Amino acid sequence: MILIVVEHANGKASKSTYELVTAARGLHREGGVTALVLGSGVASVASGAALIADQVLVADSPELAQYDPEVWAAAVAQIATEGEAHTILIAGSRSGREYSPRVAVKLDAPLLEDVISLKDEGGVLQAEHYTFLARVTERIEAEGPMAIVTVKPGAFAAATPGSTASDQFDVDLILPKRRLTITGRTQEKSGRISLTEADIVVSGGRGVGSAEGFTQLVEGLANQLGAAIGATRAVVDADWRPYSEQVGQTGKTVQPKAYIAIGISGAVQHLSGMNKSKCIVAINKDAEAPIFKIADYGIVGDVKEIVPAIIQELRK
Amino acid sequence: MRILTLIRQVLDAEESVRVRNGTVDLESSKLVMDAMDEYGVEEALRLRERGADAEIIALAIAPVRAEDALRTALAMGADRGIHVVTDVALDAIALSAVVAQIARAEQAELIFCGGQQADWDSHALGAATAERLQWPQATWTNALELNGTVLTGKHEADEGSESFELSLPAVVTTQQGLNEPRYPTLPNIMKSKKKEIRKETLDAFGVAPKLKVTGVEIQVKERLKKILDGKDATAAASQLVQLLRDEARVIS
Numbered sequence: 001m002i003l004i005v006v007e008h009a010n011g012k013a014s015k016s017t018y019e020l021v022t023a024a025r026g027l028h029r030e031g032g033v034t035a036l037v038l039g040s041g042v043a044s045v046a047s048g049a050a051l052i053a054d055q056v057l058v059a060d061s062p063e064l065a066q067y068d069p070e071v072w073a074a075a076v077a078q079i080a081t082e083g084e085a086h087t088i089l090i091a092g093s094r095s096g097r098e099y100s101p102r103v104a105v106k107l108d109a110p111l112l113e114d115v116i117s118l119k120d121e122g123g124v125l126q127a128e129h130y131t132f133l134a135r136v137t138e139r140i141e142a143e144g145p146m147a148i149v150t151v152k153p154g155a156f157a158a159a160t161p162g163s164t165a166s167d168q169f170d171v172d173l174i175l176p177k178r179r180l181t182i183t184g185r186t187q188e189k190s191g192r193i194s195l196t197e198a199d200i201v202v203s204g205g206r207g208v209g210s211a212e213g214f215t216q217l218v219e220g221l222a223n224q225l226g227a228a229i230g231a232t233r234a235v236v237d238a239d240w241r242p243y244s245e246q247v248g249q250t251g252k253t254v255q256p257k258a259y260i261a262i263g264i265s266g267a268v269q270h271l272s273g274m275n276k277s278k279c280i281v282a283i284n285k286d287a288e289a290p291i292f293k294i295a296d297y298g299i300v301g302d303v304k305e306i307v308p309a310i311i312q313e314l315r316k
Numbered sequence: 317m318r319i320l321t322l323i324r325q326v327l328d329a330e331e332s333v334r335v336r337n338g339t340v341d342l343e344s345s346k347l348v349m350d351a352m353d354e355y356g357v358e359e360a361l362r363l364r365e366r367g368a369d370a371e372i373i374a375l376a377i378a379p380v381r382a383e384d385a386l387r388t389a390l391a392m393g394a395d396r397g398i399h400v401v402t403d404v405a406l407d408a409i410a411l412s413a414v415v416a417q418i419a420r421a422e423q424a425e426l427i428f429c430g431g432q433q434a435d436w437d438s439h440a441l442g443a444a445t446a447e448r449l450q451w452p453q454a455t456w457t458n459a460l461e462l463n464g465t466v467l468t469g470k471h472e473a474d475e476g477s478e479s480f481e482l483s484l485p486a487v488v489t490t491q492q493g494l495n496e497p498r499y500p501t502l503p504n505i506m507k508s509k510k511k512e513i514r515k516e517t518l519d520a521f522g523v524a525p526k527l528k529v530t531g532v533e534i535q536v537k538e539r540l541k542k543i544l545d546g547k548d549a550t551a552a553a554s555q556l557v558q559l560l561r562d563e564a565r566v567i568s
Contacts, residue, residue, distance in 0.1 A: 009475075030489050067473075070454060085484050092473050104409050110526035113438055113466075131437045131532070135333045136340055139531040146467035179452035183468075184479035195459065200566065225567060233492065243458075243493065244476060249432065250352075250492035258566035268329045279564045280539065281556070287543070296539050297559055301546015309553035316568075 001031035003085040004185065005038070005076055007093060008045040013052075015197055016091035016151070021052045023151050024089050025159070027120045031086070036079055041066035046168050051161035056168040057083075061175075067095050068178050075104030075173050081172065084148075085200060087125070094152040100150050110142035116155040132270035133249055135159035153196055154255045155237070195228040195245065201256045202276070203230030203247055207263020207284055207303055211240035217307040218262055224314050230254065232270050248273035263303045266291030283307065317369065317484070319354040320424040321394065322415065322441065322553060323376040325385035326434040335532055343454055349385040352430025354392075354497035355490035360428055361393045361464050362495060371395050373422060377401050383513060390508035391500030392528035398422075404518060405545050407527040408436070412444035414521045425485040428469075431456045442489035452482045456495035 004020040006013050017035075024033045032054035037046045039060065045103045046058045057079060064071070072095070080088055088103065090096040112118075113129040118136075122259070125147045131138045131182035195201065202225065204218035214235065222229045230247040231240070247254055249269040259277035266282075266289055274280070275294055277305065282295040283306050292298050299306050327333065328346040335341065349357075356451045360372045374389035377400040386397040400414060419427060429442035439455070458477075460469040470477055471475040472491060489492035500508070542559065546552045560567045 038507075047369055051398075069455075094456065094472065097439040098443055099451075101409065101440035101442075102447040104526075105412065105444050105447040106441075110407070111440055111444075112527065113408075113440060126530075129437070130331050131435065132327065132340060133329070133434055134437065135534065136335070136537045138529055139533075140527050142527050160493045171525065179482055180454060182478050183483040184482055185473075186478075187476040187478060188489055196391060243472070249434065257452075258560070260562070277535075279566050281560065282543075283546075285318070290545055292535075292541070294539050295541060296564065297542065297556060298543040299540075299546040299552045300543060300548060305549035306546050306553055309549040310557060312558045313553045 001034045001083055001085050001303045002027060002029055002087045002089065003034050003036055003055070003080055004089045005084065005091070005096070006045060006049050006191060007036050007091040007096065008039065008042065009258040011044045013045055013048045015051070015158055016153050019053035019153065019156040020051060020151055021159035023089070023149070026118060029087060034083060036076065038064050038075055039076060044288050047070055047165065048161070049164075050165035050168055052110060052159050054166050055111070055278070056166060057166055057171045059171050061173070066182065068180060069095070069099040069102060071175050071178060072099040072179070073106060073108065074176050076103050077154055078173055079171065086144065088148045090148065090150050092152045094313060096150050100148055104148045106198050107146055107148070109146040109148050112142060112147060114150055114151045114152045118149060118153050118239070119122045133268055134275060135268075135272065138210070142243055162257060193226065193228050194315040195252050197249070199257045200225050200227035200260070201230045201247070201248070201254050201258070201274070201277070202227045202260045203232070204235060205264030205266060206234045206238070207265070209263075209304070212242050212303070217303055220311055221262070221307055222273070223262065224311050226248040227260070230274070232264055232267070261291050264291050265289040266294070270278065317426065318422050318424040319360040319363070319370050319372045319428065320415075320422065321353065321360050321374050321389065321428040321461070323353050323374050323385050323389050324428070324433050324435060325376065325378055326428065333534060335534055338531055340532055347384070347489065349388045350433050350435070351429050352490050354495045355387045355492070356428030357392050357394055358495045358497040359460055359490065363499070366462075368410065368462055373424070375415065375418060376400070377402060377411055377518070382425045386513055388551040390502065390511045390513075391505045392461070392498060392504065393504065396511055398516065400492050400518055400521070401473060401518045402518035403527060404466045406523065406525050406526065408419060408438045408446050410438035410523045410525050412441055412448055413523045414454070414518070416448035417440070417521055419445070427487045428489060429491045431491045442487045446487035449485070449487070451485050451487055452561045453487040454480055454482060456488040456491040457488050458491045460488065460494065463566045478540055530555060539542055
């Protein structure tokens, strides 16, 4: 069987879970797709998963209320061994990419990280993923029987739920003790669409001039478009914006339908987090800025004049 | 205690990537220690400067040329280096087996590893090493303190950041914000030339790659590059909005 690990939040399977199903189905490997739900009070997640997978395994326990890399790895490895899974698909989120290597070591299996394509060629798993700060596409393959795959968010279309629910089974797990104690959490500000799931991202760089400039220009345009807000490392380092908004190598990777870069020159590390966006729009005073080399549309000019003019135009 | 900091030598971020003979050409490009690994070396030095009794060992499992990156770590202040010299391209899972064996042999109690290395864009080495050693891990760490054998710090999770606590031995993967890595000073560069780098061969570790790389490509998406002159802000804004609505159809 192919095992997918359901990623969920607020009682619902995340978009990435639906993408895992598409990636799994595309393999046409034997045994159907089994979804594993780990958590506490996850009945609604399991019912949702039953509409996209051929079978759902549910480990519902207070011990699983919070994610932990060692606990998650142990749970997935145990289920995979008992169910004789030959392929395990995990979302390429930060947590997915954190515990999946442990699963690979436990099962002595290869790990294909953050794949954007996946197929089975006569039992050999073939995939593509990005390397060199997302500037290179690398083709990799792993021979069976077992492989662990993390799937890049947004790389596969989301599977459409069916109308009949597949069977759900409760599973008991022997879980290790937690050794990483979480003593506090700072949640990202909600109320705005998530950066990694948004159709439009409006992002600002040092060229906006100040924290106030960022609020006025970037936040102003994002509000007008119902977009998520992104920022460069320089802006985060200057404390104009929180780290949670940083796009790039050490921040988030996004590939929205439109990425609007305001006052961003386009350092390689920033581009690696957004260069796969479907449409890139750049506004910058420097016509030689690298961002224009990868832009579909752009305006060379003063962001303090251009952006308010765009907001004005959109309000018409 | 012994701290192991893992070093990868990667393409300088200012260099452009070139593909030759089905692989990314590194031989004729400027190579540097991965910035993520600089955070690890720097943090090890700071733990020591804040009172930890530590020997700091920089470890690279890489071709001959990676000695330069190891020397940089020694010039920053690491005490000695271990260089497993190999041209074999090991994936993170295979590589972690080498790291774990060396960590055991050196009786290391803390390992620093880059959160995401700039060559293979992988997050896996730290976690895979921790699993092989049966150690806990903290990933994407941007603040760290050591009190006795207890590490406390902050790291980035899926949504938001978390404060954590864990006991040594442990693997910590680094992230921007952890510290501001120092530049090696000239006297320290001179001193580092006398520091030991022990050379080993990969054969001794009995590992083989688990993945095969069958090709690399630089895929450049063709961009329209319709760049407007913004001297007349209102006219340019109006034209851009029209293009985004009617041509790109990305806004309504």
